[in-house]
Amino acid sequence: MxxxxxxxxxxxxxxxxxxxQLIKSVFFEAFNNPILCSEEDAxxxxxxxxxxFTTxxxxxxxxxxxxxxIGKLAIAGTVNDLAMMAAQPEYLSCSFIIEEGFAIDDLVTIVNSMAAELHQSGARIxxxxxxxxxxxxxxxxxxxxTGIGRIIYPDVSANNIVAGDAIIVSRDIGRHGATILMAREGLALESELTSDCATLWPIVEQLIAANIPIHAMRDATRGGLSAVLNEWAKASNIGIDVNESAIPVADEVKGLCELFGFEPFDLANEGTFIIALPQAIAQGAIEVMQRYGHCQQAAIIGHATSAHSGKVVLTTPWGSHRYLDLPQGELLPRIC
Amino acid sequence: MxxxxxxxxxxxxxxxxxxxQLIKSVFFEAFNNPILCSEEDAxxxxxxxxxxFTTxxxxxxxxxxxxxxIGKLAIAGTVNDLAMMAAQPEYLSCSFIIEEGFAIDDLVTIVNSMAAELHQSGARIxxxxxxxxxxxxxxxxxxxxTGIGRIIYPDVSANNIVAGDAIIVSRDIGRHGATILMAREGLALESELTSDCATLWPIVEQLIAANIPIHAMRDATRGGLSAVLNEWAKASNIGIDVNESAIPVADEVKGLCELFGFEPFDLANEGTFIIALPQAIAQGAIEVMQRYGHCQQAAIIGHATSAHSGKVVLTTPWGSHRYLDLPQGELLPRIC
Incomplete structure (x- = not known):
């Protein structure tokens, strides 16, 4: 009906x-499981x-x-926040605010994307x-x-980074931000660029299974790489040195950044994460990550240092240094 | 800043x-606790x-x-969904979607209301x-x-009602819906009517402490008393007989219903709940509830029966009977 x-x-x-009727014919149909369909208030x-626990x-x-x-993003985003705590995503809640007149077909497409994305981690709504x-x-x-996950490796924290740790990025940065920017500017048809939107739990699970001693792990969403590194430098009271040439960035993302005056470090990602771990194990971690298609460009981009505590210093391709600050200003609204 | x-x-x-800066100066300030302020993704x-678990x-x-x-409502609403599962509200997540240009003063007022309402149950954001x-x-x-609560009495369920159970309402119904209706129609200044918006956990905790064998419990939010009773009748596969004269309704709510063509049974409540429990203990439960100011009108309004399974039958003050159906149509949008 x-x-x-x-x-x-x-x-x-x-x-x-x-x-x-809407709940049963659209939501229960897609997310079907006995807990959801129990008819209780909770x-x-x-x-x-x-x-x-994250929202x-x-x-x-x-x-x-x-x-x-938006549906794929809503699942990947919350599942990734759990994965970044080394928590196996288990239970999600899901709440829709829908504008009157919204197409039911689009709602069904979005809800089906959510159901498909849940299969990447095994989490259930x-x-x-x-x-x-x-x-x-x-x-x-x-x-x-909003998600609940079981923490299977308890020592991951923004506070745990020590001087000498390698900083790894899982893939080329800025794709999600650049893709949304393109779509808004009507440039999407001319490009093959796609968002990095993806569920990261399978990779994280493999890293943990491989006994990689992860110190900190964070997906670089709003605020991009800059926000993560600045938060880490403050939380762990260390400095972070980053080598700009080592950071993978797709040519199309570079081009859009030049055109619109953005920095790839500030652009949002939705399936790209940063890890801090002991230098000695860094290459092993990269090998585990590169088994996954979207992590083939995983790279060491810098390291933590006891110098310039609380600050992130970028070495440019020309050898000069500058602070990489927490992004400021409007950036791109409604990126996620 | x-x-x-x-x-x-x-x-x-x-x-x-x-x-x-917004997060630290407004949200952390009001909701301050060590888990919230830990700087992690989750x-x-x-x-x-x-x-x-409820959202x-x-x-x-x-x-x-x-x-x-909206702030008081957002806390009471989720805490009440937990309370209705006989779960002690413990942890809440909180997510804001704010329109550009929203007054910071109003945001602070709302956030402070949330913090105050959290004290009613001891839950934390x-x-x-x-x-x-x-x-x-x-x-x-x-x-x-979105809230997580520890279930302290596990046998409450919409499926647990048996023929003979008394149906109790905790107070006069329809106040929240009528209050919102009044505000929209510009009638608020002429009236002393207020929403029933309240945290129900303290009452539920006392009922459990008093060893009241609760079969089912539900707050009558969107869809009102009608929705709860119809869901129960279906879920427990019983009939429910309700005596209209026994249902407390404030005169002002009655008046508004007559004016706008609503039924008080269909109007939303935000601090009013329904319990099904053995008839023999019903008076004892009411005595516990009436210790609380807003439950002074708690009353037995009907009982479950093995007749007309899946249906709710209302006996009017004139002795006639009619089905009380699940509400249908638009009712009041944006009631909660």
Missing amino acids: TKSLKTVQLSHGGGGKEMD AKLHLSGPVA DSFTVAPLFFAGGN VCGDTKVVPKGCADGLFINT | TKSLKTVQLSHGGGGKEMD AKLHLSGPVA DSFTVAPLFFAGGN VCGDTKVVPKGCADGLFINT
């Missing part, structure tokens, strides 16, 4: 018959030991972009919420996902 | 310096045993209403997210809260 309608109506958020879970609301525009859509707001009160669709 | 600005800017959601928690996005309009605001969308892409402010 709901699927025969073309668009979402206010009544789909009213708590009555129509909402019940999911009952059995947990023990240390867990990680993200997704407001990306446009909703569909090269390499993904176990509770949810649906709100519909009148036309003009939201821009299409916003999704919140 | 952020507090000296009057409104939220796009840069406050950019993942850089300004966002860091909160680390230690959990064991059965827990409840809600809040889009209420207007943001401020008699008896509360341990992780969060902030997004800012351009003017016109959201209506002021949306908040998602």
Whole structure:
């Protein structure tokens, strides 16, 4: 009945018959599991030991972009925040704010992308919420996902980096930001650039299985590489030296940055992560990462140092040095 | 620095310096606790045993209403979903979607209301997210809260109601829906009606401490009393008989319903709950509930029956019977 309608109506958020139908025909259909479908106000879970808990609301525009859509992003984003704590993603909640008139077909496409992306980590959506707001009160669709994961390697922390640690980036940076920028500027058709949007748990699981002693791990989302490195330098009270030539950046991303005056270090990523670990094990870690297609460019880009504590220093290709600061100003709104 | 600005800017959601300042000066200030302020991508928690997990996005309009605001609602709403599973509310995540230009003063007021409401249950906000969308892409402010609670009485379920159980309502119904309706129609100044918005955990905790054998428990939010009773009748495969004269409804709510053609049974509540439990213990449960100011009108409104399974039958004050159905149609959008 709901699927025969073309668009979402206010009544789909009213708590009555129509909402019940939307939930069962669209959400339960895609995310089907016994915990979700139990008809209670909350999911009952059995947990023990240390867990990680994280939340993200997704407001990306446009909703569909090269390499993904808001649904894929909403799953990968929250699962990655768990993975970065070395936590196996297990349970997610999912809450939709839908603008009246939103196409049901698009909603189904997005929800199916979410279901597909969940298979990358084995996490399940176990509770949810649906709100519909009148036309003009939201821009299409916003999704919140909140996740719980079981921490399987407890020592990963932004505070754990020590002088001498190698800093590794998992792949070329800035793709998600550049892809969204392109889509907004109407340049997408001329390009093969896609977002890096991806679930990182399978790689992290392999790193842990290989006994790699990870000190810190973070996906470089909003604020990009710059934000992660600056937060780490402050949290661990160390300096970080980065070699610009060693940072992989796709030519198309470089070109867009030149055109629009951005730095690739500041652009958002949605499937790219940074690791700090002992120098001696760095090459081994890179070998594990490179088994995954999207990590073939994994590279050591710098190291932690006891000098210039709290600061990130970039060595340019011409040998000069400058501080790489926390990004400032508007950057790209609604990137995720 | 952020507090000296009057409104939220796009840069406050950019993942850089300004966002860091907003988070620290507004959110950390109000919700201050060591887990939240740990600078990681996710909160680390230690959990064991059965827990409840629930999510809600809040889009209420207007943001401020008699008896509360979106912040109080966002805490009470999620804490109540946990309480209704007999779970002690422990950890909440909190995610803000803010429209560019939103007044910082209003944001601080709302966040302080959230902090105050958290004290009612002892729950803590341990992780969060902030997004800012351009003017016109959201209506002021949306908040998602997702909660984890430790289940301390495991046998509460919509499936557990048996024929003969008494059905109790904790107070007069329909206040939240009627309050929002009034505010939208510009009638608020002429009235003393306030929303029932409240944290229910302290009452639930006392019921459990008093060894009341609760079969089912649910707060009557969107869809009101009608939605809860219909869901229960289906989930437990029983009939429910309700006596209309026994249901407490404030005169002002009755008046508004007559004026606008609503039924008090369909109106949303945000601090009113329904319990199903053995008839023999019903009076004892009511005595526990009535110790709380807002439950002074707690009353037995009906009972479960093996007749008309899956259906709710209302006996009117004139002795006639009719089905009380799941609400249908638009009702009031953006009620929560």
